[in-house]
Amino acid sequence: MDTATSAITVAVHDGQRVLTSRAAVDARRHTELLAPMLVETLTAAGTGVEEVTHVAVGTGPGPFTGLRVGLVTAQTFAHARGIGVHGVCSLDALAAAAAGQGHEGDLLVATDARRKEVYWARYRCADGGVTPLDEPTVTKPADLPEEVRSLPTVGRGPLIYPELLAHPLDPSGTDLLDVDAGVLAAVAAARIDAGEAMPVEPLYLRRPDAVAPGAPKVAR
């Protein structure tokens, strides 16, 4: 499951392929939508909760409130079932989706970080696989170097900042905007097979806004 981008998304993957996948684009109703979607996705896959062996969750970066709903749901579900929970950077899942659609070469993933900023990282896609080139970062799109902004881009960045991020990989601007839990599950399944460590640490990338009394400086 993933709630780091504008979609709330859940998929069931059997280790080989995606059995079912669901998504709803509603950036304000994570708490309401995720649990019913989890039940609906499992039901549609014909999978009982007791049959689930691993939980994978997108760790962001993403707007904090929604991100946490996905993380705490995944962690609690896994704990209650006594199974493992694995974190996948949500930008990795977007890059993997582009590679899965046949993209070759360098790629920019840029998602909505609100406050006129994007979460971003570059990836190298080859033969359906991806290699990250950067740690995920949060930046104003105008502050990205020209050679980064000129890369084919996935995520909502180009949709929100068409002038600054003018090279969407999907020119129609409808595809590869948000994480697809099916792709995230496939990435997770491959990493679980490879025995990779997959910590479930939220990628906030920003300190909390907080003002100490008497100190008008914003701590961030």
Next chain:
Amino acid sequence: MKDAPLVLGIETSCDETGVGIVHGTDLLFDAIASSVDEHARFGGVVPEVASRAHLEAMVPTIERACREAGVALSDLDGISVTAGPGLAGALMVGVASAKALAVALGVPLYGVNHLASHVAVDIVEHGPLPEPTMAMLVSGGHSSLLLVPDVTHDIRSLGSTIDDAAGEAFDKVARVLGLPFPGGPHIDRAATDGQITIDFPRGLSSRKDMERHRFDFSFSGLKTAVTRWVQAEQAAGRDVPVADVAASFQEAVVDILTRKAVLACTEHDVAALQVGGGVAANSRLRAMAQQRCDDAGIQLRVPRPGLCTDNGAMVASLGAQMMMKGRPASDLSLPADSSLPVTDVRTGLPVHVDHDHAH
């Protein structure tokens, strides 16, 4: 309907991650993780800091509650969770976690009102609530007088603060006196060494206010009066008698709270007063409430301090009551509602707290 359901309750409305487990009306364990120290340097709760701490503490606190209660999650009959009111982002962590438990374990979910939970916690402490009970909830987030005919179903707000919550006033006055956050315990401690030497105002106690705001509270004028008094002393070059100011301020708060609570009981013919919320830990409030209730022939019920502040046991207790009374469970689409009613109702109007439906 079940005789004694085993219920796990989750509370994340402010800065405490609480997980409690009750068996019917018996408390098995109450686990709390608090982020209060992280907020201390800001002099108040920072919502994002609280939400992050909830996420980190959630599963470990569930784990600890089960271990200490000697309960396996698979033994549970139901999950209850604070659906509101509270900090939106903080509530969402608890609500999402509770839903994941309900789905993973195949048990019903009960989204409950935080204020109603403060009332229901006394069931695990002192047995069944007299019906009706009068409840006074006083904390950093609320100051309310509630008439409670049935804690699972019917709660009516008689009044609440029109400005600061009582606990907020303690925090602000503590800051004026140079005492640390949270202010309540520090003022209580300082006051034990002081004398009540200053006659600070009792908010909304004038004849006219007693007509229009009979069971409402106001603490902002009191806070201003204390600040002015302290500033005047400093301007005159005198040392501020911190203990005396603390004692006098505390007396003003406690006097008006207990006076209105007892009046509400007598006027509504209610034989039991329950006091909850963090300020209920205040020693002077407990003593004066006891005195005035004894004088008026009212039974006073105050849970132990650990159950007065926000905790998971109170949520579990209300969830167990819901199950025992056969109330319908919540839908999995239950939202976290930061302004769930009973806090923002109009003064004195009866209000039905709808626990059963997430509007």
